[in-house]
Amino acid sequence: MNSLASLDVAGKRVFLRCDLNVPLKNGEITDDGRIRASLPTITNLLDRGASLVIGAHLGRPKGEAKPELSLQPVAERLSELLSQPVDFITQGSAKILLLENLRFNTAETSKEDGERSAFAKDLAKLADVYVGDGFGAVHRKHASVYDLPALLPHAPGNLVQAEVEVLKKLTQSPQRPYGVVLGGAKVSDKIGVISNLLTKVDVMAIGGGMVFTFLAASGKEIGTSLVETDLIPTVKELIATAQSKGVKLVLPTDIVVAPEFKQDSAPTLVSADEIPENQMGLDIGPESAAAFAAEIKKCKTVFWNGPMGVFEFPNFAHGTKVVAQALTEVDGISVVGGGDSAAAVRALGFKDSDFGYISTGGGASLEYLEGKVLPGLQALGL
Ligand code: AMP
Numbered sequence: 001m002n003s004l005a006s007l008d009v010a011g012k013r014v015f016l017r018c019d020l021n022v023p024l025k026n027g028e029i030t031d032d033g034r035i036r037a038s039l040p041t042i043t044n045l046l047d048r049g050a051s052l053v054i055g056a057h058l059g060r061p062k063g064e065a066k067p068e069l070s071l072q073p074v075a076e077r078l079s080e081l082l083s084q085p086v087d088f089i090t091q092g093s094a095k096i097l098l099l100e101n102l103r104f105n106t107a108e109t110s111k112e113d114g115e116r117s118a119f120a121k122d123l124a125k126l127a128d129v130y131v132g133d134g135f136g137a138v139h140r141k142h143a144s145v146y147d148l149p150a151l152l153p154h155a156p157g158n159l160v161q162a163e164v165e166v167l168k169k170l171t172q173s174p175q176r177p178y179g180v181v182l183g184g185a186k187v188s189d190k191i192g193v194i195s196n197l198l199t200k201v202d203v204m205a206i207g208g209g210m211v212f213t214f215l216a217a218s219g220k221e222i223g224t225s226l227v228e229t230d231l232i233p234t235v236k237e238l239i240a241t242a243q244s245k246g247v248k249l250v251l252p253t254d255i256v257v258a259p260e261f262k263q264d265s266a267p268t269l270v271s272a273d274e275i276p277e278n279q280m281g282l283d284i285g286p287e288s289a290a291a292f293a294a295e296i297k298k299c300k301t302v303f304w305n306g307p308m309g310v311f312e313f314p315n316f317a318h319g320t321k322v323v324a325q326a327l328t329e330v331d332g333i334s335v336v337g338g339g340d341s342a343a344a345v346r347a348l349g350f351k352d353s354d355f356g357y358i359s360t361g362g363g364a365s366l367e368y369l370e371g372k373v374l375p376g377l378q379a380l381g382l
Contacts, residue, residue, distance in 0.1 A: 002155040002381055004041065007129060009050040015127035015152065016045065017144050019136035019159075019360055020056035020074045023343055027073060031343040033352070034136065035077055037360050041133045041157035042082065042096070052096045053126045054078075055144045056134065063106030071101050108143045120147035133157025136361035138376030139368075145376040156380040159360065164382055166335055166357045167368045175300035175332055176202055181292060181323055183208025184306025184340070187228050187235065189363075192370040193305075198241050203299065205250040205292045207284040207308035207319055214239070214251055220273060223257065225281040250295055254285025256309065256316060263313040283309025284319035292319075293326035300332030305366060307344050321348050328354040337369075338362025 018038040023030045045052060059069045075088035075098045085094040102108045107119035120143040124130075130152040132138070137145050138160065156164075170178075178201045182190055187210040197204065206214055209226035216222050217235040242249040253272050257279035258265035269285050270276065284292070289308065296302050304327055308319030324345045327334040334356040336342055342358045352358050359365045367374055 002153075004044065004131065004155045004157060004161070007131070007153060007155040009045055009048050009129060012050055012128040013126065014045050014050045014052050015123060015130045015148065016041065016052050016054045016157065017130070017132050017134040017137070017148070018042075018054055018056045018157075019134035020054075020071065020078075021058050021136055022074060024058075024068075024073065027068070029073055029077055031346055032077055032081070033342055033346065033358070034360050035074060035081060037159050038133060038157075039081060041131060041159060044158060045131065046095060054096060054098045055102050055123065056098070057103040057108070057137065058101045059103075061101060061103050063104070063109070065100075065104045069101055069104075071098060074098065102142075102144050109140070110143070113147075116141075116143040116147050119143040120151060123148050124151040127152065130154040131157045132376060132380045133159045134376070135160050135163045135359070135364055137364070138361065139364040139372070139374045141375040146379050149379040154380060156377075156382055160377070160380065160382070162357075163359055163361065163365070164368075164377065166333075166359065167365060169333060170301065170303055170335065170369060171200075171371075174200075177299045178301040179203040179205070179295055179299035179303075181205045181207070181296065181302065181304040181308075182306050183210065183308045183320070183323075185209040185226065187213045187231050190306070190366065191231070191234060191238075192372075193366045194238055195241070196370045198238065198245055198247050201247060203248045203250060203295050204242065205295055207252055207288070207292065207323070208306050209310075210306070211252060211284070212281055215272060215275075218251070221275055221277065222281065223275040223277050223279045225257075225275065248295070250292060252284040252288035252319075253291070254287045255281040256283040256285055256318070257281050258315075261310070263315070265315075267315045282313070283316040286318065286322075289319045289322035293322050296323065296326040297329055297331075299330060302327060302330050302332070302334045303337055303369070304335070305337040305341055305362060307341065311344050311348065317348065320344060324348060324350055330356070333357070335359060335365075337365040
C-alpha cells in the first residue's frame with residue numbers, strides 16, 4: 001500500500017485534497033475543526049520540502065461561482081493557523097496555494113466520467129504527486145477525489161489514515177457491548193447504516209427528528225413532528241429486524257414538544273405516547289436522555305451520529321448534551337461521527353479530547369459503516 005511516509009515529495013509539488021468544508025455564518029468560520037484536522041498532513045509535507053496546491057470544496061454551489069461559498073475565509077484561517085502565507089487562487093511566492101472551491105466547476109461533481117476525467121487531467125497539470133486527505137469527501141466519486149489520484153503517484157494523508165483506522169475498529173471485531181446512537185433530521189439518510197448496523201451492534205438508541213418516523217411506525221401519534229411517511233413500512237421492518245437479531249432498540253419515552261419550530265417556542269414535556277396533535281417534538285425528554293446515557297455508559301464501543309434534538313435552540317439542546325456527556329464517560333472507545341455532530345459537541349462546550357475520536361466526515365463515516373466501497377478510499381488503495 002502507498003503510504004505518506006514512502007511517497008517521494010521532497011522538492012515536488014503536491015496536490016493535496018483536503019476537507020475544508022467548514023460552517024460559515026455571515027462570512028465568519030464558526031467551527032474550524034476541519035481546517036485544524038488538515039494541519040498534520042500539511043506540515044508533514046512542508047517539513048519534507050514539498051510545496052502544496054490544496055484543493056477543497058465548500059458547501060454545494062452546484063457548479064456556480066457563489067461568492068458566499070468562496071474558500072477565501074478558509075485561506076485566511078489556514079494562514080493564521082500555520083503562521084505562514086497562503087496564496088489563494090493565483091500562485092504568488094507562498095509554499096502553499098489554495099485553489100478556489102472546486103465545486104464551482106460542474107465537472108468536479110459530474111456523473112459523466114469523461115467530464116470529470118478532463119477536469120482531473122487539468123488538475124494533474126498543477127502537481128507532481130497527489131495526497132488524499134479529504135476524509136469528508138471520500139464517499140464521493142468526484143474528480144479531485146476519485147479521478148485525479150489515478151493520474152499521479154499518490155498516498156493517503158494522515159487524517160484519512162487515522163479515520164480509516166478508527167472505523168476499522170468499529171467494523172472488525174469491536175469490543176462489546178457495542179452501542180450506536182443515531183439522531184439528526186432524516187431517517188432516509190440513515191436507513192442503510194441502520195440496517196447494516198443492526199447485524200453488528202448490541203444496542204441502538206434513536207433520537208432526533210428521525211425518531212418520529214419510528215414512533216409513528218410503532219403506532220404512536222406524533223403531532224406535527226418531522227416524519228417521513230413513505231418510510232414507515234421500512235422502519236417497521238427495521239424494528240422487526242432488531243427484535244429478531246436481539247438488538248436492544250431504545251426509543252424515547254418522553255419528548256419535549258413546542259407549537260412551532262422556533263427558538264423561543266414554549267417547550268412542554270410530554271410522554272412519547274401522548275404527543276398533542278398541534279405540537280412538534282423538538283428534543284428527547286430528560287427521562288429518555290438519562291436512559292440513553294445509561295445504555296451508552298454500559299458499552300465498550302460507541303458510535304454516535306446526529307443530534308437528539310434541535311440543539312441549535314438552547315431549549316431543545318438538553319438531550320444532545322446528555323448524550324455527548326455520556327460519550328465522554330465511556331470506558332472504551334467513543335466515536336462522534338460527522339461534521340455536524342462534531343460541530344454540535346464543540347458548540348455545546350465539549351472539547352475534542354473529551355471523546356475517543358471525532359470523525360470529520362458524517363456521510364463518509366456512515367457509508368463506511370454501511371459497508372459500502374468508498375470511491376476516494378478505493379482510489380488511494382485503502
Ligand atoms: P442531520 O444533518 O441529519 O444530522 O441533522 C441535523 C439537524 O437535525 C440539526 O440541525 C437539528 O436541528 C435537526 N433536528 C434534530 N432533532 C430534530 C427534531 N426533533 N425536529 C426537527 N429537526 C431536528
